[in-house]
Every structure is written in C-alpha cells, then in structure tokens.
Amino acid sequence: DGGITQSPKYLFRKEGQNVTLSCEQNLNHDAMYWYRQDPGQGLRLIYYSQIVNDFQKGDIAEGYSVSREKKESFPLTVTSAQKNPTAFYLCASSDGGTRYEQYFGPGTRLTVT
Amino acid sequence: DQQVKQNSPSLSVQEGRISILNCDYTNSMFDYFLWYKKYPAEGPTFLISISSIKDKNEDGRFTVFLNKSAKHLSLHIVPSQPGDSAVYFCAAPAYFGTGTSLTVIP
Numbered sequence: 001d002g003g004i005t006q007s008p009k010y011l012f013r014k015e016g017q018n019v020t021l022s023c024e025q026n027l028n029h030d031a032m033y034w035y036r037q038d039p040g041q042g043l044r045l046i047y048y049s050q051i052v053n054d055f056q057k058g059d060i061a062e063g064y065s066v067s068r069e070k071k072e073s074f075p076l077t078v079t080s081a082q083k084n085p086t087a088f089y090l091c092a093s094s095d096g097g098t099r100y101e102q103y104f105g106p107g108t109r110l111t112v113t
Numbered sequence: 114d115q116q117v118k119q120n121s122p123s124l125s126v127q128e129g130r131i132s133i134l135n136c137d138y139t140n141s142m143f144d145y146f147l148w149y150k151k152y153p154a155e156g157p158t159f160l161i162s163i164s165s166i167k168d169k170n171e172d173g174r175f176t177v178f179l180n181k182s183a184k185h186l187s188l189h190i191v192p193s194q195p196g197d198s199a200v201y202f203c204a205a206p207a208y209f210g211t212g213t214s215l216t217v218i219p
Binding site: 004033035040041042043044045048058090092094100101102103104105106107109 | 115122155
C-alpha cells in the first residue's frame with residue numbers, strides 16, 4: 001500500500017530545542033517537499049529535493065534544515081533559530097518529469113511553547 | 114509576495130448547483146496548474162490539473178478553465194454534492210494559494 005507517512009501527528013517542544021519531523025514515502029518518487037501551513041494562509045514551501053543528496057531552499061527556509069540521504073526519506077529539522085515554529089507541517093512527493101501532482105502525507109502539528 | 118491568489122476565503126452553494134472557485138496568478142512563466150482538495154488535519158489530495166497549452170480540462174463533475182491572458186483559472190464543480198465540502202487549493206505547482214473553503218448545503 002503506497003503512500004507517504006509523517007510521524008508523529010502531534011509534537012510538542014519547548015522553545016530553544018531543535019526538533020526533527022519524519023517523512024517517508026514508498027511511492028518511488030524522485031522529488032520530495034516540505035510545506036508549512038499557518039491559519040488563513042496557503043501552503044508555503046520550506047525545502048524541496050529532486051534527487052538524493054540534493055535539496056533546494058523554498059520561500060521560507062530560514063530556521064529549517066533538511067537531508068536527503070535516501071530516496072524514500074526527507075526529514076525536516078526545525079531549529080531554535082526558527083522564530084515562529086508552531087505550525088502544521090506537510091510533506092509531499094512527486095514523480096518528477098512531466099507529472100507535477102504531489103502526494104501529501106497526513107501532516108505533523110508542531111507546537112512550541 | 115503571493116504568486117498564486119485565491120481571493121475568496123469561503124463559498125457556500127446549494128446541493129445540485131454549480132460551485133465556481135477562482136484563482137489568479139502573477140507569474141507569466143507558470144505553465145502548469147493544479148487543484149487540490151483538503152479536509153481538516155489531513156494532507157491535500159490532487160483533484161485536477163491543466164497545462165498552459167489547454168484552456169479547459171474536464172474530469173467527471175470537475176472542470177478547470179484557464180485564461181492565460183488574464184492569468185486566471187477557475188474550478189467548476191457540477192453538480193455540487195455535500196461530500197465536496199472541503200478547502201480547495203490552487204497551485205502552480207509548488208506555489209499554493211491560500212485556499213477557498215467550500216460548503217455544500219444539503
């Protein structure tokens with residue numbers, strides 16, 4: 001059963017701590033993405049990766065870091081430098097090439113206090 | 114600056130009538146557009162797409178229209194059903210609008 005998994009669904013952290021959000025896909029997709037959604041806003045691109053060991057900054061990369069050591073995994077680290085980390089985080093993947101539709105995971109709601 | 118805009122945050126429609134969701138974009142280099150449907154606390158799911166070489170794409174009850182000169186696209190849902198109630202996002206492809214919350218009233 002192919003898809004994207006994100007864990008955990010809810011995550012709570014204290015201010016000043018780094019936290020890593022997991023994203024795994026078994027769709028054999030080349031490209032993977034991380035988005036952030038805030039109330040009343042659309043999805044904003046944090047980072048994306050089109051192939052293993054390569055990734056690019058999106059519109060709001062400051063305070064975040066990623067790695068892409070394996071095709072199926074694209075973890076996102078929210079660092080203490082991110083000023084407003086509390087948000088709903090969505091991971092997605094796409095086949096690449098001429099197919100642009102992205103397949104999304106269920107999301108992780110991160111709350112930092 | 115938002116490159117994809119959905120200016121209507123919400124829309125209510127009677128069951129059986131047409132729902133029209135609108136989207137505007139600013140970047141003339143965009144050549145592919147997608148609509149996603151999203152339920153609360155879930156990830157969006159792909160609905161329908163259109164390439165800039167077309168001005169219309171249809172899939173069952175869903176039709177997307179593209180007006181390149183106006184940098185405008187719209188999603189038509191006919192007939193609307195209560196199960197269509199969700200937030201709809203326009204995207205191009207990694208730039209997303211802010212979404213329109215559609216409520217279909219039985």
